[in-house]
Amino acid sequence: MTWDTEYALSILPRLLRGLLVTIEATFAGIAIALVLGLIVAVIRYLRIPIVSHLFTFYVSFVRGTPLLVQAFAAFFILPDYGITMSALLTGILVVGVNYSAYTAEVYRAGIEDVDKGQWEATTALSLPGRPTWTRIILPQAVRKIIPVLGNYWIQMFKDVAILSAITVSELLYTAQTIGSSDYRYLEPLTLVGLLYLAVSYPAAIIVRRLERRLAFSR
Amino acid sequence: MPSPAESTDAESPGPANGSDEMITFDNVSKSWGDNKVLQGLNFHVKPAEKVSIIGPSGSGKTTILRILMTLETPDEGVVTVDGDELWNVAAGQRIPRETKQMRLTRRKIGMVFQQFNLFPHLSAIQNVMEAPVQVLGMSKDEAHERAKDLLDMVGLGEHLNHKPPKLSGGQQQRVAIARAMAMRPKVMLFDEVTSALDPELVGDVLDVIRDLATSTDMTMLLVTHEMRFAEEISDRVVMFDSGIAVEQGPPKKIFKQPDNDRTKKFLRAVLEH
Numbered sequence: 001m002t003w004d005t006e007y008a009l010s011i012l013p014r015l016l017r018g019l020l021v022t023i024e025a026t027f028a029g030i031a032i033a034l035v036l037g038l039i040v041a042v043i044r045y046l047r048i049p050i051v052s053h054l055f056t057f058y059v060s061f062v063r064g065t066p067l068l069v070q071a072f073a074a075f076f077i078l079p080d081y082g083i084t085m086s087a088l089l090t091g092i093l094v095v096g097v098n099y100s101a102y103t104a105e106v107y108r109a110g111i112e113d114v115d116k117g118q119w120e121a122t123t124a125l126s127l128p129g130r131p132t133w134t135r136i137i138l139p140q141a142v143r144k145i146i147p148v149l150g151n152y153w154i155q156m157f158k159d160v161a162i163l164s165a166i167t168v169s170e171l172l173y174t175a176q177t178i179g180s181s182d183y184r185y186l187e188p189l190t191l192v193g194l195l196y197l198a199v200s201y202p203a204a205i206i207v208r209r210l211e212r213r214l215a216f217s218r
Numbered sequence: 219m220p221s222p223a224e225s226t227d228a229e230s231p232g233p234a235n236g237s238d239e240m241i242t243f244d245n246v247s248k249s250w251g252d253n254k255v256l257q258g259l260n261f262h263v264k265p266a267e268k269v270s271i272i273g274p275s276g277s278g279k280t281t282i283l284r285i286l287m288t289l290e291t292p293d294e295g296v297v298t299v300d301g302d303e304l305w306n307v308a309a310g311q312r313i314p315r316e317t318k319q320m321r322l323t324r325r326k327i328g329m330v331f332q333q334f335n336l337f338p339h340l341s342a343i344q345n346v347m348e349a350p351v352q353v354l355g356m357s358k359d360e361a362h363e364r365a366k367d368l369l370d371m372v373g374l375g376e377h378l379n380h381k382p383p384k385l386s387g388g389q390q391q392r393v394a395i396a397r398a399m400a401m402r403p404k405v406m407l408f409d410e411v412t413s414a415l416d417p418e419l420v421g422d423v424l425d426v427i428r429d430l431a432t433s434t435d436m437t438m439l440l441v442t443h444e445m446r447f448a449e450e451i452s453d454r455v456v457m458f459d460s461g462i463a464v465e466q467g468p469p470k471k472i473f474k475q476p477d478n479d480r481t482k483k484f485l486r487a488v489l490e491h
């Protein structure tokens with residue numbers, strides 16, 4: 001099989017549409033993970049008996065099972081309980097919930113990473129809880145959290161490909177569809193690889209720059 | 219927002235309720251596991267008094283300051299500051315939660331830490347302004363004005379907008395002193411504030427503390443290994459060992475003619491360096 005540039009160009013628009021779906025799913029997943037992760041992190045932080053334990057279990061469960069298994073479970077089992085959604089919506093929820101567990105851990109680690117002396121200084125200055133969190137602790141935690149989250153977001157962008165298994169018409173699924181109808185895989189899969197790289201490589205550079213800019217010059 | 223009655227002012231050193239003690243520790247105990255750090259400590263400090271606490275490492279000096287700053291909870295005992303109760307814990311009582319009373323009393327106390335604990339993401343002047351604005355409800359303009367004066371006083375008028383990582387250790391510690399002063403505490407606690415500094419930077423920090431000691435009515439409690447400095451600025455020196463004040467008195471007496479063997483041994487060890 002030899003490379004056919006004309007053919008490659010002819011399928012590019014469809015692949016770009018697939019890429020757009022991947023990017024949309026990634027952003028939606030990020031939004032869910034950020035919010036849900038914050039809720040999980042706060043509840044675990046508050047150490048409410050039972051409830052906090054349930055969320056600890058939630059984090060372990062989500063992190064301990066493959067994303068593909070979670071996607072299949074949501075796609076095939078939820079409809080049995082009368083919950084029907086489009087494949088895309090199901091996929092976005094699965095990715096968002098999955099990454100919320102990691103995001104919750106990142107929040108927790110970021111906050112715990114703030115030096116104990118910072119809390120003691122706020123006590124010594126009698127700063128109340130709210131400014132302590134919003135003006136002292138979180139701004140320092142965020143500097144450590146954002147680069148870590150950025151790397152997770154790039155990983156999520158690539159993980160969205162798993163949703164091809166539940167017929168979400170993202171980039172990889174589009175390539176598979178093209179391949180099985182045209183009996184050609186070289187061009188679609190090569191382009192898929194290049195398109196992933198075209199997004200994730202600059203994104204990784206941005207995250208690295210951000211990391212350097214946010215670090216304190218200690 | 220504090221009512222006028224609650225606000226503190228370093229210029230009126232007398233305790234609010236007519237007692238003649240600014241700080242009292244009565245029968246205060248603190249242990250970690252089997253490590254009995256303080257055992258029934260009784261220790262009083264008069265308004266405007268400058269007291270240096272000396273003693274070997276691990277003898278409980280920091281713990282005393284941290285209990286005052288409410289960074290540690292005593293297992294038992296009563297602690298008052300300026301006539302107000304800070305701690306009142308009966309033996310075996312569950313660890314008390316932070317109370318309103320505690321929060322108000324704490325405002326009368328400032329603390330400077332060995333490791334500075336400046337806010338690294340805020341400039342020097344923002345570090346100093348933060349508490350007056352957030353806690354005392356001072357306007358930003360007024361807080362800025364006062365913060366500038368305080369930073370001038372500690373010799374950092376040129377570095378208002380520098381963030382702590384850009385400052386030397388000695389400069390950071392002086393910002394930390396200005397930051398604590400901005401709350402106009404009646405009581406200032408200094409916990410080995412020059413121990414983390416390069417030797418050539420110690421002098422500037424001690425100069426600032428000396429200025430405060432001689433020019434204000436603040437009650438000052440210093441844990442220090444700088445014996446000459448302690449002798450120079452203190453009204454009283456207290457020698458601690460194993461959580462007990464083994465000897466105390468005027469600096470001349472403690473440093474020149476100590477009675478207690480442990481004091482003698484400790485001073486010999488420190489002065490050899």
Ligand SMILES: Nc1ncnc2c1ncn2[C@@H]1O[C@H](COP(=O)(O)OP(=O)(O)O)[C@@H](O)[C@H]1O
Pocket residue numbers: 250253255273274275276277278279280281282
């Ligand atoms: N948070 C803590 N947990 C356990 N032990 C502690 C803690 N803080 C202090 N200690 C112990 O209490 C003792 C007194 O400590 P500290 O007050 O810091 O002494 P000093 O300041 O005189 O060196 C030491 O033995 C120390 O190990």
Ligand SMILES: [Mg+2]
Pocket residue numbers: 276279280281410
């Ligand atoms: Mg100490």
